[in-house]
Amino acid sequence: MKPANLVEMVWRTAEKNSQKNGFLVKVAGEYKGITYRDFWIQVSQTAAGLAHYGVGFGDHVAILSDNNPYWAISDIAIMSLGAVSVPIHSTLPSDQISYILSNADCKFLFVENQKQLQKILANSTLDKLIIFYPGDSLAEKKEDMLTMEQLMSAGEKHPLFNWEDEFQAITRDDLATIIHTSGTTGYPKGAMLTHGNILSNVEGVQFWVLEARPDDIMLSHLPLSHIFERMAGQFFPLSVGATIAYAENIDTVQQNLLEVQPTILVSVPLLFEKVYAQAQKMVESGTPIRRKIFDWALKVGNTRYKYYLSSATDVMVRKSELPKEFRRKWKIADKLVYQKVKKQLGGRIRGFISGGGALNPEIGKFFWSVDLPVLEGYGLTETSPVICVNPFSRTKVGTVGKPLPNLDVHISDDGEVLVKGPSIMKGYYHDEEATKEHFENGWFKTGDIGEFDEDGFLRIVDRKKRIIVLTSGINVAPQPVENALHQSIYIENAVLVGQNQKYVIVLLTLNYENLKSWCKRKGIRGSVNELVTNKKVQELITREVKSNTHKFARYEQPKKLIIVTKEWTVEGGEMTQSLKVRFKEIEEKYKEVIEQMYEEEAYAEIEVAANEVAVGLSLPKSKGD
Known part of the structure; x- marks a missing residue:
């Protein structure tokens, strides 16, 4: 019972x-x-x-x-x-x-x-x-x-x-x-x-x-x-x-x-991003032969990942069911690479559960490739919290999984994710108006835009109320672009802005631990403010932004970027307690810098505001811009 x-x-x-x-x-x-x-x-x-x-x-x-x-x-x-x-x-x-x-x-x-x-x-x-x-x-x-x-x-x-x-x-x-x-x-x-x-x-x-x-x-x-x-x-x-x-x-x-x-x-995506960045840093600082071994092991892991997660199968392939020749390669890769990564996490992890925000698919694939399954899910405080999650026996990286068996999930005509079931809250305390706003015909309105794929796995596209509308009338969903930028080991946070503008720009905070390691190898020294105004560092960050967003449509790619030197924190008001960026707080806090970026054709001066240094850069134009 x-x-x-x-x-x-x-x-x-x-x-x-x-x-x-x-x-x-x-x-x-x-x-x-x-x-x-x-x-x-x-x-x-x-x-x-x-x-x-x-x-x-x-x-x-x-x-x-x-x-x-x-x-x-x-x-x-x-x-x-x-x-x-x-x-x-x-x-x-x-x-x-x-x-x-x-x-x-x-x-x-x-x-x-x-x-x-x-x-x-x-x-x-x-x-x-x-x-x-x-x-x-x-x-x-x-x-x-x-x-x-x-x-x-x-x-x-x-x-x-x-x-x-x-x-x-x-x-x-x-x-x-x-x-x-x-x-x-x-x-x-x-x-x-x-x-x-x-x-x-x-x-x-x-x-x-x-x-x-x-x-x-x-x-x-x-x-x-x-x-x-x-x-x-x-x-x-x-x-x-x-x-x-x-x-x-x-x-x-x-x-x-x-x-x-x-x-x-x-855990939350931030931890997985840090582990991923640490692994990339270790590889970068290694010898050429170690980098080759690591890359080879990742390819082996990717192949096994495809065996496990191929959409053609509904049951995860066990190690014993893999081809004999491939099993031999996998055991070598496990000994040379996977076990070393696992050891840094205690050595006994059999599975991660990621929630509280979107996990970059490339980072998710990395963990699966080194035999550390990450099961991404999705939910809200109001839903207790899990709505969807990837089951261990059948996972699709890049999605938040399938609805829990005791929930009904529906996509409305305008793309919003709606949910019914026993885990939905009673309402907001002392706030009947807000409660009514979040329910429609018994369905709880999540405020998220989503879509189901052909296998019934849910993808969250963006927040319903966080769509950037350019002056051209084109809508830009910021989250996929921001997730792509988070793949860089030098970028800590990325926020895309551009409402009622011709194009989008991005505000960045950097991973200064990784950046300082890169600068040390390049013989670059100085304070944080001196580093972000260094031409070589700016070229590095520019390359990172361009390389991680080149697959997006041109109107989704940021044309300029702003590097913020002050870390975004919960105490500073830039992050929520669940380590999500407070987008409107960021836009308001850096309003003057953002406006100046849009006013000037080129921008390379240092803007000082509230004891913070924000460096604005124009990205090189691509063909067709």
Whole structure:
């Protein structure tokens, strides 16, 4: 029988796997295990503590923290009382945090540490604060503050009677969480997701994609405040008794991969782009013979990829079914190249799941070619989140896969992806108008433009509202061009602009680690600003833009480019918490530079704005321009 709610699902797992490590967390330089039994005891004590201080069915409790075991403990404890968990991105500034707390009617808040505490000390709407890691002393102690230890101690002294009976009475229709969308403009909207919404997504993914196993280890490094990580990196492994290891932070993922040696990694395109760039950098710095071996191994991998993914077959070809002569080549390539790449990722990965944005198809093919399957998917906060994903047994790189078996997906007359099914949110909290705007005849409107291929695999073409219309009347979908530019190891981010202009131009941030390595080999030295104004560097970036966009129609190819020297970050407002570019923020921030680029026939001066240097370049004209 299927569990009635998320808490019951985790309880069943904890009962079945009580002595097994459910979590790994780094303490004093070493990963330590937390068994499912100990985890569940802490959940029960936290739930009892919350109830003791007045939290009950329907109350809203927020969590402001980076990933750690207390995040999962508090999340499940909140929901076990029939209360609603409200995650908040740890990178948000205090004013946005206050907006979410107010919008979601939160009275209780779990906060990670003193750094996060400082953001909400002025908030007077909260009844109680619970601090995960208070440190040696609190900068400001208030009566409404408790440490996590104090909360659990209260729960131990005042245990809940009939707790298991009570949480088993929670239904799939009951509200589990309110997650605020990290949109590119305006205030965030609180998507209301039920227990059934998330459960149905876990069940659909487990059936359709990469079946999670009790012996799997997952490295959790994306924010748990985002539904993608919450579903795929928390509830997905907890549904089967797998182990969740927490990365220390985003900068230590490479080291933590080597320490934890995960079997499955859920991530975003940015990580795969970095691994790809690192591999390309390694090849570039190698000897000619090493480069030849690497290229040969990639060709072998590409051939095997075609065996696996040929549209003529519906079942993935196993190694034993490959031609004997080819199997010999593949084993040599595996020993010389593939195993070395795998070793840098811990050595035990059997599959990646990529979401949160479009993965460049060339990068996807690279991973498949080195025997590291990447299963790209697609979804939204409002859909809990997965709508489509490539199954392990039948994958098409360059698509986001097929709809989950418990969802219906339809393409409207104007190309928008519409979806129905049990994982679709109830609506936006306190926003009936926005809810009505996103539903039509029972279908949820994703706002994405997509198309199905002949085999029923979905491709996302672009955002419905992000189409560039040139003065010629021609429409340009920016995303495919931007994805192509992300293939360059020297380009970190690319944003195409050109609404109501004759042609498109592109704003770029660069991968300065790779650029500095190239400059060192060329004998070029200097600061970042000096590098991007160096003629040879500008010629390099120009070549990269031209070579990666030459396959597009001429009107889709950028005629000029702007190099931005300042990194785009969540804190700076250029990126969302799920590491997507805020396009309208970028266009507004660099409005003057963009306008000057269009006003001048040629542009090679340095524009200084807000202590940032933006270098504009005109690309060489192609025939027919």
